[in-house]
Every structure is written in C-alpha cells, then in structure tokens.
Amino acid sequence: MARKVLVLGEVRDGSLRNVSFEAIGAAKLAAEGGEIVGVLVGEGVNALGAELIEYGADRVVTVEDEKLKQYTSDGFSQALLAVVESENPEGIFMGHTALGKDLAPRIASKLNSGLVSDVTSIEEAGGNLVFTRPIYSGKAFEKKIVTDGLVFATIRPNNIEPLAKDESRSGEVSSLTIEIKDLRAIIKDVVRKASEGVDLSEAKVIVAGGRGVKSEEGFEPLQELAKVLGGAVGASRGACDADYCDYSLQIGQTGKVVTPDLYIACGISGAIQHLAGMSNSKIIVAINKDPEANIFKVADYGIVGDLFEVVPMLTEEFKKLKV
Ligand code: FAD
Numbered sequence: 001m002a003r004k005v006l007v008l009g010e011v012r013d014g015s016l017r018n019v020s021f022e023a024i025g026a027a028k029l030a031a032e033g034g035e036i037v038g039v040l041v042g043e044g045v046n047a048l049g050a051e052l053i054e055y056g057a058d059r060v061v062t063v064e065d066e067k068l069k070q071y072t073s074d075g076f077s078q079a080l081l082a083v084v085e086s087e088n089p090e091g092i093f094m095g096h097t098a099l100g101k102d103l104a105p106r107i108a109s110k111l112n113s114g115l116v117s118d119v120t121s122i123e124e125a126g127g128n129l130v131f132t133r134p135i136y137s138g139k140a141f142e143k144k145i146v147t148d149g150l151v152f153a154t155i156r157p158n159n160i161e162p163l164a165k166d167e168s169r170s171g172e173v174s175s176l177t178i179e180i181k182d183l184r185a186i187i188k189d190v191v192r193k194a195s196e197g198v199d200l201s202e203a204k205v206i207v208a209g210g211r212g213v214k215s216e217e218g219f220e221p222l223q224e225l226a227k228v229l230g231g232a233v234g235a236s237r238g239a240c241d242a243d244y245c246d247y248s249l250q251i252g253q254t255g256k257v258v259t260p261d262l263y264i265a266c267g268i269s270g271a272i273q274h275l276a277g278m279s280n281s282k283i284i285v286a287i288n289k290d291p292e293a294n295i296f297k298v299a300d301y302g303i304v305g306d307l308f309e310v311v312p313m314l315t316e317e318f319k320k321l322k323v
Contacts, residue, residue: 002034003151005091006083009040009052009060010099016048018202019095021055021162023155027093028056028163029122030129030151037061037087041079043069049173056163059171061087067180070187071099075180077106082178084111089150096154097201104154113150120159120259120280137253137276157202158259193248198232200249205231205262208251208278211238212267212288212307219245221311222266228318234258234278236268252277264314266307270295287311 005027009020020038027036038057040048042064049060063079080103084092092107094100096118108115120141121132128145131153135142146152200206207226209219219233226233234256235249251258253276263281268274270286270293278284279298286299287307296302303310 001032003031003090004035004037004087005031005093005151006037006039006087006089007052007057008080008092008094009038009048010095010097011040011042011045011048014044016051017095017097017199018162019097019155019157020052022157022160023093023095024052024056025162026119026122026153026155026160027091029124030091030093030153034090037089039080039083041068041076046173046175053169053171054165054167057171060173062173062175063178064175065180067183070190072183072185072187073102073106074183074185076103077110078180079178080107081110083176086176091151093153093155096156100154104152108152111150113152114146116144116146116153118156119153120156122160134280138257138280156257156259158204193246198230200232200234201256201258203232203258203260205229206234206258206260207231207264207266208234208236208268209239209244209266210236210268211242213239213244216244218308221308221315225264225311225315225318228315228322229262231260231262236274238268265295265299266311268295269293270298
C-alpha cells in the first residue's frame with residue numbers, strides 16, 4: 001500500500017544530522033512507492049530542504065519561527081502537529097535521538113497513534129512491514145507489525161542505510177506559517193558538556209575508555225586514536241564515576257546506546273550494563289590486560305595487554321595507513 005510518509009529532519013549547529021537521511025531510507029521502505037515529505041522545524045532551516053531532497057525526500061515542508069530556534073517539546077510538537085494536520089500522512093519517521101525520544105511519544109499521544117520506537121531494521125514480509133527493535137538492553141530483538149492507522153517509528157542511528165545522495169534530484173521546499181503559542185519553557189542557553197568533534201551517538205568509530213584508563217590524562221591516547229580514525233571517545237560508567245571524564249560520554253544501560261561500525265574498548269571489564277549500550281556494534285575490539293575479562297566474550301578481536309602500550313601503537317599504525 002503506497003503511503004505518504006513525513007520524515008523529520010534533525011538539525012544541529014546548522015547542519016542536518018545523518019540520522020535524518022537514515023530515516024528517509026527507512027521511510028522509503030515504508031512508503032512503498034508513496035510520497036516522502038521531509039519536514040524541517042526551526043529558524044533558518046529552509047536552506048537545508050534541498051539536502052533532504054538529494055537524500056530521497058520528494059518535497060519538503062518547513063516551519064520557521066524564532067520561538068523554534070532551540071528545541072522544546074512544546075514548540076516542536078505544535079509545529080509538527082500543524083504539518084500532520086495539513087499533510088494528513090499515513091506515516092511519520094524520525095531519529096531515535098534525544099530529540100526523537102522526547103518528541104515522538106508526545107506526538108503519538110496527541111494523534112492517538114501507536115509508535116514503534118528504536119527501530120533497527122524494516123523489511124517486507126507476507127504483505128506486512130516488519131519492524132525490528134532491540135529489547136531487554138539489546139539481549140533480544142522483537143519484530144512488530146502495524147496492523148492499522150499511522151505507521152509511526154523512530155530510527156536508531158547507524159542501523160539503516162541512507163539512500164545514495166543524488167544532487168540531480170529536485171523538489172519543492174514550501175513553508176507552512178503557523179502561530180506558535182507561547183512556550184511554557186524557554187531555553188536561554190545551551191551549555192555543551194561533550195567534547196567537540198564527532199557526535200557519539202552517530203559516530204562510525206568509537207574509542208571507549210574504562211576505569212583501566214586510570215585518570216583524566218589517561219584518556220589522551222584514546223583521544224588521539226579516535227582523531228586518527230575520525231571517531232568519537234566514549235566511556236564506561238566506571239570511568240565517569242571515577243571522574244576521569246564527563247557523564248555525557250557514558251555508554252551503557254544508563255548511558256548512550258551506540259552501534260558504530262567499530263568499537264574499541266580500552267580498559268573496560270565488560271559489565272552487563274556496559275554491554276547493553278555497545279554489544280550491537282558491528283566490530284568490537286577489546287584491549288584489556290586481564291585475559292579473563294568479560295569484554296572478550298563479545299569482542300570480535302581481543303588484545304591482551306596494557307592499553308597504554310597498545311593504543312599508541314595502533315595510533316601510529318593507523319597514521320601510516322592514512323599517509
Ligand atoms: P572495571 O570493572 O573496574 O574494569 C576495569 C578494567 O580495566 C579491568 O577489566 C582491568 O583488567 C582493565 N585494566 C586495568 N588497567 C589496564 C591497563 N593498563 N590496560 C588494559 N586494561 C586495564 N556501566 C557502564 O559502563 N554503563 C552503564 O550505563 C552502566 N549502568 C549501570 C546501571 C546500574 C543500575 C548499575 C548497578 C551499574 C551500571 N554500570 C554501568 C556499572 C557497571 O556495573 C560496571 O561497574 C562498570 O561498567 C565498570 O566500568 P569499567 O569496566 O570501566 O571498570
């Protein structure tokens with residue numbers, strides 16, 4: 001059944017986040033030949049419409065207002081609900097990011113719709129769209145079908161391939177003007193805690209440190225390796241609790257859930273709560289001086305050794321490959 005599917009493009013620091021393109025890739029499967037309408041909400045976002053079209057949207061609707069400059073659930077839900085009302089879609093897709101996790105349930109409840117959250121793959125089977133999502137902290141996967149009503153899903157970053165960018169594609173970028181009612185919360189300032197560089201939840205390569213890193217300075221070799229690989233630095237809760245790094249880097253059950261192509265765990269024992277956040281990474285490399293460490297049970301490649309010797313060696317070797 002051909003469906004019209006809305007895809008919310010997520011903007012950070014003036015650029016579209018990669019998960020927006022992955023959500024279009026997912027929407028393409030769900031649209032089954034129907035129209036894909038990109039949606040951009042914010043201030044000064046019109047110019048990004050063309051990029052959503054290059055990645056597969058057929059056209060784009062934008063809602064611009066100075067009250068939407070910063071994300072608030074109140075402001076963005078007013079904007080997105082107005083687009084839903086004017087477009088009457090059969091599907092809505094967005095990233096399973098901090099924004100998507102906050103906004104999607106609110107929209108679903110306002111529309112009295114179901115929501116399939118944290119989707120890692122979509123396939124066609126027996127005439128149904130089958131959504132796969134991890135449960136029990138990634139220890140099992142469940143498959144869901146939407147039997148009727150709106151097909152509404154949030155997509156986990158780094159799992160569904162975006163469509164290839166096609167700069168020859170063109171489509172209409174139109175604006176919807178609505179009156180944003182006074183917001184109940186106003187964001188005055190955003191204080192960044194995470195380090196500059198690649199966003200942890202979208203990184204293709206993560207170099208993560210645990211208590212074995214031993215100090216804040218101990219993270220420096222990991223930062224160097226991450227830089228050479230174009231990746232991000234993450235951490236176990238052990239390292240965060242010991243004050244070696246900020247909690248915004250924490251990966252695991254009570255931290256971020258990540259699925260990079262390559263996860264390099266340095267001085268991390270592999271507690272179940274840590275595995276919950278990274279065990280679905282495509283390739284896991286573990287560096288630990290204890291050959292019995294639990295992390296080796298999930299690792300594709302294990303290096304038994306001192307991370308302060310191994311990590312700089314890896315950095316040097318990767319540097320050579322880049323020359
Ligand atoms: P440790 O377990 O102390 O391991 C350090 C490892 O470093 C050891 O294996 C050691 O052999 C190795 N090592 C030491 N020196 C070196 C060296 N020089 N070279 C190489 N290896 C070395 N944890 C998370 O990570 N994320 C979560 O989200 C999370 N949520 C939790 C939620 C709850 C409710 C609870 C109860 C716990 C949670 N935890 C979480 C904590 C978790 O149980 C572990 O305590 C924590 O993951 C341990 O961190 P670690 O592996 O860095 O430290």
